[in-house]
Each structure stands twice: as C-alpha cells, then as structure tokens.
Amino acid sequence: MKPNIGPRIWANSIFLLGSPILVAVWVPMYLYYEGNSAWLWVGLVAGWVLTGLGITVGYHRLFSHRAYQANGLWRAWWLFWGGAAIQNSCLVWSAGHRRHHQHTDTDRDPYSVKHGFWWAHIEWILHSDPVRDDFSNCRDLQKDPLVMAQHKHYWTIVFLAGLFLPLALGSLIGRPIGMFLFAGLLRMVITHQTTFLINSLCHLKGDRPWDEEASAADNWLVAFFTHGEGWHSFHHRFPSDYRNGYFWHNWDPGKWAIWLGSKVGFTRKLRRQKKADEIANRGRSTTEVTV
Numbered sequence: 001m002k003p004n005i006g007p008r009i010w011a012n013s014i015f016l017l018g019s020p021i022l023v024a025v026w027v028p029m030y031l032y033y034e035g036n037s038a039w040l041w042v043g044l045v046a047g048w049v050l051t052g053l054g055i056t057v058g059y060h061r062l063f064s065h066r067a068y069q070a071n072g073l074w075r076a077w078w079l080f081w082g083g084a085a086i087q088n089s090c091l092v093w094s095a096g097h098r099r100h101h102q103h104t105d106t107d108r109d110p111y112s113v114k115h116g117f118w119w120a121h122i123e124w125i126l127h128s129d130p131v132r133d134d135f136s137n138c139r140d141l142q143k144d145p146l147v148m149a150q151h152k153h154y155w156t157i158v159f160l161a162g163l164f165l166p167l168a169l170g171s172l173i174g175r176p177i178g179m180f181l182f183a184g185l186l187r188m189v190i191t192h193q194t195t196f197l198i199n200s201l202c203h204l205k206g207d208r209p210w211d212e213e214a215s216a217a218d219n220w221l222v223a224f225f226t227h228g229e230g231w232h233s234f235h236h237r238f239p240s241d242y243r244n245g246y247f248w249h250n251w252d253p254g255k256w257a258i259w260l261g262s263k264v265g266f267t268r269k270l271r272r273q274k275k276a277d278e279i280a281n282r283g284r285s286t287t288e289v290t291v
Contacts, residue, residue, distance in 0.1 A: 006128030013126045016192065023186045030181055039173045043166065043183030044190075047084075049253075051161075051191050052227045054081030056244075056254040060229070063141060064094040067242040067271050068258055072146065074266040079150040084161030085191050089151040091141050098137045100199075101239055105215050113203035113215055121200035162188065194225040202232040210237035210279065220251065228252030238273040246276060 058078025061067040079090055087093055096110050103109045110129060113120040141147045150157065162184050170179025197219075206217030216236035223230025223244070228251060231244040242259075245252030261267035 006130065009126055009128055016122060016125060019185060020189050020193070023181070023189050026181060027186060030178060034175070034178060037173065037175060037178065040175065040178050040182040043169060043179050044187050047166075047183040047187035048190055049227070050081045051085035051187065052194075053254060053257060054078050054083070055085050055087065055191075055195060056227050056229050057257050058082040059087075059090050059093050060097070061242055061244075061254060061258065063090050063144075063147065064097045065240050066140075067240050068262075068267050069269045070261065070267045071265070074261060075146050079146055080157055080161070083150055083154055083157035085195075086158055086162060086188055087192070087195065089154040090147050091135060091138055091151040092132065094141055095135050095138045096132065099131070101236070102137070104236065105203075111199045113200060117200050117204060120203060121196045190225075194222065195229070197222045198226060198229050198232060202230055206230075206233070208233045210234045210276075223251050228254040234276070238276050240271050241273045241276060242270045243272070246280060 058075070059082040062070055062075065062078065082090055082093075100109050100111060103112075105112050105114050110132070111120045111124045135142060163180065166180040166182075166184040167176045169183065170176035173179070202217055202219050202222055203215040204217070206219035206222075208214065208217050210218075210233045214233070214236055216232040218233045219230045221230065222232075228244045229235075231246070231250055231252065234241075234246050235244045243252060243255040244250075245255060258267050258270060262270055
C-alpha cells in the first residue's frame with residue numbers, strides 16, 4: 001500500500017518519463033543521419049563523471065551527511081556539478097535524503113522501497129509532497145551561503161551546464177546539436193536512472209554484510225555506474241563515513257576523490273567510523289581495509 005500522495009506534478013512526469021523516450025529515439029536517429037564522433041562520447045563520459053561526482057562527493061557525502069569538510073572552492077565546484085545533474089538543489093536534495101535515513105522503510109521515508117520498486121525508483125518524484133520543502137532538518141545548510149546561493153540560482157546552473165555549455169563545446173567541433181544530445185540529454189538520463197537505482201534496486205537486490213536486517217544492500221553494478229554509491233549496506237550502517245566502499249577493492253571513485261582532495265588541501269577531517277573497522281576485522285584480514 002502506497003502512502004498518502006499528493007496530486008501528480010505534470011512537469012516532473014513529462015520531463016522524467018519523456019526524456020528517456022526522447023533519447024532512445026533521437027540518439028539512434030542522430031547517429032544514423034549525422035554519423036558518429038568520438039568527441040560526442042567524450043562529452044558524454046565527462047559529463048556523466050562530473051555530475052555523478054557532484055551528487056556523491058558534494059550533495060551526498062559532504063552536505064547531506066557531513067562526512068568530511070572542504071574549502072570553499074571544492075564546495076562551490078561540486079555544488080555546480082551537483083546542480084548540473086538536475087536532481088533539484090542541494091538544499092532540497094539533502095532534506096529529502098536526511099528524512100530517508102531517519103525514517104528508512106517507513107511511511108515517512110519519501111522513497112521507501114516498502115511501497116514497491118517503481119515508487120522508490122521514480123514515482124515518488126512525480127507527486128507533490130507536503131514536506132518536500134520542509135528544511136527544518138537542514139538548519140546547518142540554510143546557514144551556508146554557498147548552499148543557499150546554489151538553491152537560489154539552481155535553474156541558472158541547470159541551463160548553463162545542461163544547455164549552453166554543451167552547445168558551446170559542440171560548436172567547437174561543428175556538432176552543437178550532437179553535443180547537446182550526448183553531453184546534455186543522454187548524460188542526464190543516464191545519471192538520473194542510475195541514481196534512482198540506489199533508492200530502488202539497492203534496497204531490494206544485493207548483499208547485506210553490514211546489516212542483515214536492513215533493506216539497504218551492496219550492489220557492485222550500481223556502484224560502478226554511480227561512482228561508488230552502490231555500496232548501500234555499508235552506507236546505511238555508517239552514513240557519516242566518507243567512504244561507501246569500505247575495502248580497497250570496492251569501486252568507489254567518490255572516496256578516492258575525497259581522499260586525494262585531503263592530500264592537496266581541498267578536504268579535511270575525513271570521518272571514518274571505528275565500529276566499521278571492528279566489524280570488518282571479525283574474521284577478515286586487516287590488509288583488505290581501504291584508506
């Protein structure tokens with residue numbers, strides 16, 4: 001049984017349901033009529049990496065969970081690319097995510113998997129929610145000038161990164177429409193759908209080595225496409241740890257970026273939960289532990 005939901009948000013519905021259909025038709029047609037170009041795929045991958053890290057390194061680990069601290073340049077950079085992912089402002093995103101952790105798998109969880117795969121994946125975004133703009137759990141972020149500036153100018157970032165930047169880069173290679181299609185629309189759809197899988201698939205399928213009773217599960221395939229976010233069993237057990245993939249062999253570019261940032265002075269006070277080390281070391285070699 002689904003929770004009491006508000007009216008459908010038609011703008012979200014048309015945009016989020018229509019964009020995958022649009023790229024599924026437009027990309028093959030473009031390649032057939034205009035031909036391929038390596039630069040289009042470079043733009044796609046670069047945009048996917050930057051916006052994906054903007055979500056995991058910025059929105060998620062830095063702002064939602066305060067898993068580490070960072071200087072102004074780092075924070076501004078990832079706020080920009082997080083906004084470019086078109087998943088709402090950091091303030092809105094963090095408020096919903098904090099509610100998800102506080103009320104996981106209950107009716108107060110905005111994207112509880114208990115209401116089904118599709119609800120957790122995308123349907124929750126397609127309906128109004130009376131508490132979506134309740135930022136009472138983000139008093140700290142409301143005091144952050146950069147977060148509030150990004151919230152105020154969110155749509156400017158969306159159009160700049162999603163429309164004007166791809167068109168400008170595409171003009172340099174004589175393919176403005178192609179770059180908009182690949183680095184703008186296709187990149188957005190891939191980032192959306194893979195991020196949504198964390199809320200849906202990673203609460204249904206995978207291993208639960210850190211908490212067998214929780215719905216959150218580790219899924220290596222989702223981790224690959226979301227830059228480390230798929231190690232969801234660990235994350236729900238230790239949400240304030242800057243790592244999602246605990247072991248060195250866990251694919252987690254997010255933790256590597258944060259760690260490298262600490263070596264050059266961009267990040268600091270990386271939080272590591274000692275309890276995670278205790279659990280990991282029960283029958284496991286300490287040489288498996290990551291940085």
